[in-house]
Amino acid sequence: MGNWIESKGPDSNIVxxxxxxxxxxxxxxxxxxxxxxxxxxxxxxxxSTFMLKExxxxxxxxxxxxxxxISHIERMSLVEKHVISPRLAENYxxxxxxxxxxxxxSIMINEEDHIRxxxxxxxxxxxxxxxxxxxxxxxxxxxxDYAFDQRAGYLTVCPTNIGTGIRASVMIHLPALSxxxxxNEILNAITQVGLTIRGIYGEGSNTQGNLYQISxxxxxxxxxxxxxxxxxxxxxxxxxxxxxxxxxxxxxxxxRMEDSIWRALGILQNARVLSNNESLGLxxxxxxxxxxxxxxxxxxxxxxxLMINTxxxxxxxxxxxxxxxxxxxxxxxxxxxxxxx
Amino acid sequence: MGNWIESKGPDSNIVxxxxxxxxxxxxxxxxxxxxxxxxxxxxxxxxSTFMLKExxxxxxxxxxxxxxxISHIERMSLVEKHVISPRLAENYxxxxxxxxxxxxxSIMINEEDHIRxxxxxxxxxxxxxxxxxxxxxxxxxxxxDYAFDQRAGYLTVCPTNIGTGIRASVMIHLPALSxxxxxNEILNAITQVGLTIRGIYGEGSNTQGNLYQISxxxxxxxxxxxxxxxxxxxxxxxxxxxxxxxxxxxxxxxxRMEDSIWRALGILQNARVLSNNESLGLxxxxxxxxxxxxxxxxxxxxxxxLMINTxxxxxxxxxxxxxxxxxxxxxxxxxxxxxxx
Numbered sequence: 159m160g161n162w163i164e165s166k167g168p169d170s171n172i173v174x175x176x177x178x179x180x181x182x183x184x185x186x187x188x189x190x191x192x193x194x195x196x197x198x199x200x201x202x203x204x205x206s207t208f209m210l211k212e213x214x215x216x217x218x219x220x221x222x223x224x225x226x227x228i229s230h231i232e233r234m235s236l237v238e239k240h241v242i243s244p245r246l247a248e249n250y251x252x253x254x255x256x257x258x259x260x261x262x263x264s265i266m267i268n269e270e271d272h273i274r275x276x277x278x279x280x281x282x283x284x285x286x287x288x289x290x291x292x293x294x295x296x297x298x299x300x301x302x303d304y305a306f307d308q309r310a311g312y313l314t315v316c317p318t319n320i321g322t323g324i325r326a327s328v329m330i331h332l333p334a335l336s337x338x339x340x341x342n343e344i345l346n347a348i349t350q351v352g353l354t355i356r357g358i359y360g361e362g363s364n365t366q367g368n369l370y371q372i373s374x375x376x377x378x379x380x381x382x383x384x385x386x387x388x389x390x391x392x393x394x395x396x397x398x399x400x401x402x403x404x405x406x407x408x409x410x411x412x413x414r415m416e417d418s419i420w421r422a423l424g425i426l427q428n429a430r431v432l433s434n435n436e437s438l439g440l441x442x443x444x445x446x447x448x449x450x451x452x453x454x455x456x457x458x459x460x461x462x463x464l465m466i467n468t469x470x471x472x473x474x475x476x477x478x479x480x481x482x483x484x485x486x487x488x489x490x491x492x493x494x495x496x497x498x499x
Numbered sequence: 500m501g502n503w504i505e506s507k508g509p510d511s512n513i514v515x516x517x518x519x520x521x522x523x524x525x526x527x528x529x530x531x532x533x534x535x536x537x538x539x540x541x542x543x544x545x546x547s548t549f550m551l552k553e554x555x556x557x558x559x560x561x562x563x564x565x566x567x568x569i570s571h572i573e574r575m576s577l578v579e580k581h582v583i584s585p586r587l588a589e590n591y592x593x594x595x596x597x598x599x600x601x602x603x604x605s606i607m608i609n610e611e612d613h614i615r616x617x618x619x620x621x622x623x624x625x626x627x628x629x630x631x632x633x634x635x636x637x638x639x640x641x642x643x644d645y646a647f648d649q650r651a652g653y654l655t656v657c658p659t660n661i662g663t664g665i666r667a668s669v670m671i672h673l674p675a676l677s678x679x680x681x682x683n684e685i686l687n688a689i690t691q692v693g694l695t696i697r698g699i700y701g702e703g704s705n706t707q708g709n710l711y712q713i714s715x716x717x718x719x720x721x722x723x724x725x726x727x728x729x730x731x732x733x734x735x736x737x738x739x740x741x742x743x744x745x746x747x748x749x750x751x752x753x754x755r756m757e758d759s760i761w762r763a764l765g766i767l768q769n770a771r772v773l774s775n776n777e778s779l780g781l782x783x784x785x786x787x788x789x790x791x792x793x794x795x796x797x798x799x800x801x802x803x804x805l806m807i808n809t810x811x812x813x814x815x816x817x818x819x820x821x822x823x824x825x826x827x828x829x830x831x832x833x834x835x836x837x838x839x840x
Contacts, residue, residue, distance in 0.1 A: 413829050417771035428765030430758035488754050 160280060161260040162329075163239070163462040167281020170458060171449035172397050174329040174369070176284045177240075178291040178386075181314045181323035182273040182298070183305040189315045190252070190268040198252035198268050205267055208301050209256050216293050217263045217277075225250035231480075234471030240278065240358075245269050263294060270315050271323075273298070282393060284326055284386050292382075311378065321378030326389050329358055330396065333368040333446045334403035344396060352376040353392055367438030367445075367465070372396070404450065419447035423456075427498050432491040434470060441465055456498065464497055501621060502601040503670075504580070504803040508622020511799060512790040513738050515670040515710070517625045518581075519632040519727075522655045522664035523614040523639070524646040530656045531590070531609040539593035539609050546608055549642050550597050557634050558604045558618075566591035572821075575812030581619060581699075586610050604635060611656050612664075614639070623734060625667055625727050633723075652719065662719030667730045670699055671737065674709040674787045675744035685737060693717040694733055708779030708786075708806070713737070745791065760788035764797075768839050772825075773832040775811060782806055797839065805838055 162175035206222040233247040241261050246253045246269045256265040266274040277291040305313040312323040335341050348355055354375045357365045374385045407415050422443030445461050447453035468490045474481050477489055503516035547563040574588040582602050587594050587610045597606040607615040618632040646654040653664040676682050689696055695716045698706045715726045748756055763784030786802050788794035809831045815822050818830055
């Protein structure tokens with residue numbers, strides 16, 4: 159299936175990725191925020207020992223990365239690549255991630271819960287991502303005793319995760335709906351069916367580059383299948399609305415739309431200083447141009463890579479040394495130029 | 500020497516062209532604004548008959564274009580190319596121009612005065628332009644009786660032209676001085692030495708693309724040589740100030756400056772809709788980039804041609820049919836793209 163950054167999937171011209179995240183805790187241990195260092199090490203050990211050796215594990219080879227072993231920049235770069243959550247990076251003293259070769263599966267240890275199992279697929283592939291997550295979850299459950307209650311389901315730190323412990327989400331590009339300001343209506347409708355929409359770095363993150371993350375709010379009282387069905391159906395509707403809005407924009411002002419798309423590409427190919435915010439905005443325009451077939455010689459995966467690799471920490475990691483904001487903007491412009499020739 | 504649009508001259512990296520204009524009237528005829536149609540035809544005939552046949556005439560072959568014989572668009576295009584003045588085009592029923600092959604010399608007939616002899620050279624070449632104008636003026640004077648007064652000099656319709664009847668001017672690119680807002684000081688200083696600064700289409704025209712025309716205000720009480728010396732000296736000073744300002748800008752923020760230069764090129768090479776005003780602004784940035792040696796593979800003459808050929812009337816003339824503002828902006832963007840590849 160491949161990594162969402164470097165591969166395409168169904169509806170890739172609007173949906174970047176589909177993600178499933180399962181929250182699990184191991185019975186007989188304190189929750190991460192109240193346990194001591196020793197206990198946290200034990201959990202990392204427990205999980206990694208069997209997971210790295212387990213040859214029945216789906217999705218390839220896994221490696222363990224203890225957060226305390228890597229630098230702040232490396233941790234932030236993993237956040238930017240959506241391999242780990244900001245919380246795991248913050249709680250780096252006692253946390254770790256077990257990740258497979260192409261980062262389609264990552265198992266965060268001692269995030270908010272003992273286990274946060276995440277699978278990401280390119281495009282709209284919620285069911286495929288869920289199947290993989292479920293599969294790995296079963297493999298883990300054979301070896302460990304999950305904290306589970308017959309009535310409440312999987313027990314989690316935060317009540318919003320209790321029950322199935324599932325969060326399903328899609329990362330979606332909605333430039334036309336953002337432009338025409340129909341997004342507020344959609345936001346209201348989404349909330350009413352138990353979903354939520356936010357920036358691509360999760361709760362509290364800003365919306366940038368017309369990219370949004372739509373996910374379920376409710377984990378209790380619905381089965382995993384119902385949650386995914388619900389999200390898939392709403393996502394399908396939003397994809398349709400975005401398509402209609404794009405067609406309308408093209409019909410009412412094709413020249414203006416093509417103009418802003420090509421200008422964005424021209425600026426990205428020529429700028430010498432690029433802030434992250436401006437860069438994401440311009441990339442959204444270029445992405446739209448590719449999605450609409452107006453720009454033909456650039457692949458959408460090139461844009462995905464550019465978007466991730468120009469994030470502050472990943473950029474510093476690529477450069478191999480620390481950069482202040484000014485130098486980062488110069489470096490970002492250089493990187494974008496060289497990769498958009 | 501060549502046409503200023505297609506050739507370079509001294510200080511071409513700041514000065515686009517040097518122009519001399521002599522105002523003359525023929526003795527025994529009413530001034531253009533009070534004469535009848537017959538009289539105006541007589542003057543056109545008188546001048547053209549000998550000028551088109553005269554083989555001692557410097558600056559190559561001449562042709563006569565009667566303003567009534569060409570379309571409004573063609574007249575406006577000649578204005579945009581600085582071959583004729585807006586006034587000659589307005590007064591098209593009774594006016595004409597005699598112009599040489601490369602448009603370095605044009606003799607407007609029945610503009611404000613009977614004769615407006617103009618020479619334009621690329622770069623800073625006021626003396627060369629004057630020598631040519633003087634030469635042609637002498638040749639005409641051998642055949643015609645100019646309205647001349649021993650004390651007042653050449654008699655002209657407007658008192659501001661009486662005396663030498665000369666207007667010397669340079670078209671100059673001052674992006675750095677415009678940016679740093681030192682232009683007002685210069686404006687004051689210039690006025691005090693009898694010069695004036697304005698937009699490139701003469702009196703009342705707006706400043707666009709950081710291009711200015713500096714010319715003498717006074718024609719009486721000074722010799723032609725004094726007037727040209729004065730303008731040449733002040734232009735030299737302004738060139739120096741602009742150079743210093745450019746160096747300062749580069750020193751204080753090279754990345755920002757290169758950024759705006761390359762972005763301008765990127766937009767011009769990619770835009771699908773370009774207003775004349777935006778286009779001139781972006782071209783000014785690209786011109787600066789060429790002048791500073793930052794952009795190396797585009798010649799300044801390419802910019803000159805682009806600037807002239809994207810003016811509204813010339814653009815319509817190139818297209819061969821009328822265009823509304825919207826289509827003109829699309830056509831302009833296409834023309835710029837194709838010529839800046």
